[in-house]
Amino acid sequence: MSRNRLDHLPCSLARALDEAGDWWTFLIVRDLLRGINSFDGFQSSLGIASNILSRRLVKLCDDGILSKRKDASDGRRMRYALTPKGEALAPSLIALMQWGDEWISGRGREPVILADKRTGGQLEPIRIRADGADVPAGEIEFRRGPGLA
C-alpha cells in the first residue's frame, strides 16, 4: 500500500487504512490481545518473514500503536505492548473477525470464540447504533464534518 496514495481522500477510513499499513497489522494486534508480545512469538504464530515483521513493528511503534521495551529478565528480548491507540483498534478487529465467522467460516464452525475474561460470557455481535437503537447499513447518512476545509 503506497503511503501517499490515499492521503488526498477526505475520509478517516482512508487515513486509518493507510496507517494500518497492511493486513499484518491486524494480526499482530490480535496476537497482542491474546498475550503474544515478542518478536519470535509473532513470527511463529503468524509465519511472517522476519524482515517484514521487523519493518512492520518499527512502523507500528512510530505510529504510536505499539510500545516497545526491553524484557527485564532477558536483555535480548523486546516486549511489545498495545498503546491506547492500538487497543482502540479492537472493535474494528473484532467486527472483522465476526464477519469472517459468519460469512466465511460459517456459524458453528468458528475457529476461535471470544468471551469476557471476567464473566466468561461470549461477546455479542458488534452493531451500529444511534439513539440507543440499531442502525441498518442502508440507513447510514454521510454528512460533511468539521474537518473539511
Next chain:
Amino acid sequence: MSRNRLDHLPCSLARALDEAGDWWTFLIVRDLLRGINSFDGFQSSLGIASNILSRRLVKLCDDGILSKRKDASDGRRMRYALTPKGEALAPSLIALMQWGDEWISGRGREPVILADKRTGGQLEPIRIRADGADVPAGEIEFRRGPGLA
C-alpha cells in the same frame, strides 16, 4: 497480499482479511454505502486506476460481496450493489472510520460525520459488549472454537 499466505491461520480474522483483498475493498464498500455505485463513480471518488478497480470489482462479485447488473436506462452502465455479505462489512468499516476520526483526524476535525438517516442522530462509537456490558480490550479471552479439528 498473496491469497494463500494466510490460509493456514486458524482465525476468521485472517480469512476475512484475505477475502477483503486490499484496502480498496473497504473504500468501495464505503462508497456504496454513500450511494456511489458505478465504475466511474468509484474511479472519480477514489482516484483508483481502472485496471485495479476492474479486477477488484470482479473479485468482490465472485466472493459474493457485491452484485452487478446493467442499468435499465443506460445499456453501457453497470450498477453495483452490496449483498447482505457486503453490508455486513459495515460494522468493521465504521469502527475503523471512528478509529481514524479519534486517533488520526482528531476529535472535532472529522472529515465526515455518520448519522442515522431516519432520526438524524449521530452514530455512537462502536463498542465491544458481552452480557449487556462493555468489555475493555484487555479483558477479551480467546477460546478454542468448534471450527478447529
Next chain:
DNA sequence: AAAAATAGCTTGCGTAACACAAGTTATCAA
C-alpha cells in the same frame, strides 16, 4: 571460560502485485 543456542534484526535477490498511460468495444447523445 569456551561453545552453543537464542532473540531480534538486516541484507541480497527474485518474484509478483501494483499502477500509469494508452487503446478497445459498446452504447448513447447531438
Next chain:
DNA sequence: TTGATAACTTGTGTTACGCAAGCTATTTTT
C-alpha cells in the same frame, strides 16, 4: 453520423513483498 461516454483491457515500468541467509548481542550450557 460524428462525437462523447462507460466500462473495461493491454502493455510496460516500478515498487513492495517475501524467502533465505547472515549478523550481533545476549544468555545458557558444558
